[in-house]
Amino acid sequence: MAPVQTLDNNKFVETRFGKQLKPSSKSTTYDDVAENYDGQYRFAPIQEAQVSRAMIKRYFETMYDRAISDVVIVGAGSAGLTCAYHLASTRPDLKITIIEANVAPGGGAWLGGQLMTPMVIRKPADRFLQEICVPYEDEGAYVVVKHAALFTSTLLSRVLAMPNVVMMNATAVEDLIIHEDHAGQQRVAGVVTNWTLVALNHDTQSCMDPNTITCPVVVSATGHDGPMGAFSAKRLVSAGLLKELGNMRGLDMNRSEPAIVNNTREVAPGLIMAGMELSEHDGKNRMGPTFGGMIGSGIKAAHEALRVLDSVNVVEGKVVSTI
Numbered sequence: 001m002a003p004v005q006t007l008d009n010n011k012f013v014e015t016r017f018g019k020q021l022k023p024s025s026k027s028t029t030y031d032d033v034a035e036n037y038d039g040q041y042r043f044a045p046i047q048e049a050q051v052s053r054a055m056i057k058r059y060f061e062t063m064y065d066r067a068i069s070d071v072v073i074v075g076a077g078s079a080g081l082t083c084a085y086h087l088a089s090t091r092p093d094l095k096i097t098i099i100e101a102n103v104a105p106g107g108g109a110w111l112g113g114q115l116m117t118p119m120v121i122r123k124p125a126d127r128f129l130q131e132i133c134v135p136y137e138d139e140g141a142y143v144v145v146k147h148a149a150l151f152t153s154t155l156l157s158r159v160l161a162m163p164n165v166v167m168m169n170a171t172a173v174e175d176l177i178i179h180e181d182h183a184g185q186q187r188v189a190g191v192v193t194n195w196t197l198v199a200l201n202h203d204t205q206s207c208m209d210p211n212t213i214t215c216p217v218v219v220s221a222t223g224h225d226g227p228m229g230a231f232s233a234k235r236l237v238s239a240g241l242l243k244e245l246g247n248m249r250g251l252d253m254n255r256s257e258p259a260i261v262n263n264t265r266e267v268a269p270g271l272i273m274a275g276m277e278l279s280e281h282d283g284k285n286r287m288g289p290t291f292g293g294m295i296g297s298g299i300k301a302a303h304e305a306l307r308v309l310d311s312v313n314v315v316e317g318k319v320v321s322t323i
């Protein structure tokens, strides 16, 4: 099994959603502070530099720490977030780093079909809703969450509360690290990142070099083909690791959801693909506005990531041998 960095257990508290960050016990009282809504509300004093340093210190310490991660998840849509939840709650010892290109995480799961609010989820994926405590109406073969945003915001808050998960949003993966491994095989060994605003401006500015994160397993869940979507699937083609994109096929709910879940796998050494990106990679049908496939694929991706981690020896984030 991969050696993992130990996280500080004193910072965790056991909750019904697994281990979560303890609220800070540091608390200073200020006499002139008042929560008074009759015109006398007074905040504790602050210096502008304190605000800057509070953010900079934490953000850059996190970047420094996560330059080597155990798992990087690319894309915080429904598949990527479900994967992160399952991985982080199953293995609180793993450093899981999510890279999301957009400012707002959540991908396409803030609404159901045709911009309507209800979200349909086919059984048995309703079990995941029970696990994260999202209420729904049971319609027999499927369930309906009253607003897709209730699912996405709940899942997002559960994931971000996990002490072993870091999310860097407004940050794009603009390439994959691809090494020749110990057996002479091409292996995805991490991701190349940049601020999304920088990534979008490579044509207008020159020489804006990226950053890297090294890890033994990348889970790519970047969604449909688009300006950013299907990123890793397309990169596998241009890197010569995949002959061509399968391209997403026409809508067939009954064929597509099990196909995405059951085929979620390590598509190249070190790279697991989940969610709708897999439909572009494999040439599978789309399913339209039913989201159980994204949940099942995220959980399967977490299982696959654990399988890979259990099959290799890792030193400083690099796979050095198989077990």
Ligand SMILES: Cc1cc2nc3c(=O)[nH]c(=O)nc-3n(C[C@H](O)[C@H](O)[C@H](O)COP(=O)(O)OP(=O)(O)OC[C@H]3O[C@@H](n4cnc5c(N)ncnc54)[C@H](O)[C@@H]3O)c2cc1C
Binding pocket: 074, 075, 076, 077, 078, 079, 080, 099, 100, 101, 102, 105, 106, 107, 108, 109, 171, 172, 173, 174, 221, 222, 223, 224, 228, 229, 230, 231, 251, 274, 275, 276, 277, 286, 287, 288, 289, 290, 291, 294
């Ligand atoms: C043309 C089209 C057709 C659709 N058809 C279907 C359908 O048939 N079935 C269906 O369920 N849904 C469909 N949707 C809606 C939606 O894409 C999915 O419902 C669902 O949100 C997919 O989940 P996902 O987690 O795979 O990807 P998404 O929800 O799309 O999440 C992907 C995330 O990855 C991020 N990302 C992408 N590239 C990068 C990168 N390089 N670096 C970092 N982050 C990145 C994105 O910002 C996004 O947040 C469709 C959407 C479009 C645009």
